[in-house]
Amino acid sequence: MAAAYKVLGQVNPPALTLTTLYTATLETVCSTLSICNLGVSTTVRVAVRPAGAAIDPKHYQVYDVVLNQYDSLFFTLGYGLAATDVVSVYAGTANVAFSLFGATT
Numbered sequence: 001m002a003a004a005y006k007v008l009g010q011v012n013p014p015a016l017t018l019t020t021l022y023t024a025t026l027e028t029v030c031s032t033l034s035i036c037n038l039g040v041s042t043t044v045r046v047a048v049r050p051a052g053a054a055i056d057p058k059h060y061q062v063y064d065v066v067l068n069q070y071d072s073l074f075f076t077l078g079y080g081l082a083a084t085d086v087v088s089v090y091a092g093t094a095n096v097a098f099s100l101f102g103a104t105t
Contacts, residue, residue: 003029003103009087012038015094018047018055022100024081030102033075037067039095046098048079049086059088067096077102 008030013019022030035044044067047059067073079102081087089098 003105005103006101008100008102008104010097010099011089012094012097013089013091015092016090018045018088018090020086021089021098022087023052024083024085024104026083026104028081028085028102028104030077030079030081030087030100032101033077034099034101035067035073035075035089036097036099037069037071037095038097039069039093041069042067042092042096044073044092044096045090046075047088047090048081049088050082051084052086055088067091 009022011021043064046062049059
């Protein structure tokens with residue numbers, strides 16, 4: 001089966017709320033994550049939860065990284081996800097946009 005390259009998920013979560021960015025339904029390779037701050041400086045978090053497990057400190061890939069006002073972060077990932085794995089995000093303010101790009105097979 002050919003890989004389908006696409007936007008896997010986009011979300012602008014409420015402040016201080018762990019939010020699902022993407023839930024894999026097929027085997028997925030996550031290639032790039034962009035985090036764009038649309039407001040004041042804040043902190044961000046990103047977690048990968050195998051099979052949708054309850055959040056645990058071991059799931060965090062990014063934790064309380066400072067994102068300056070009107071700045072962006074880009075991460076090149078190469079994460080392989082199985083069906084039901086979940087990518088979750090969190091921001092200290094409601095002015096942060098997360099976008100995940102990759103391919104499903």
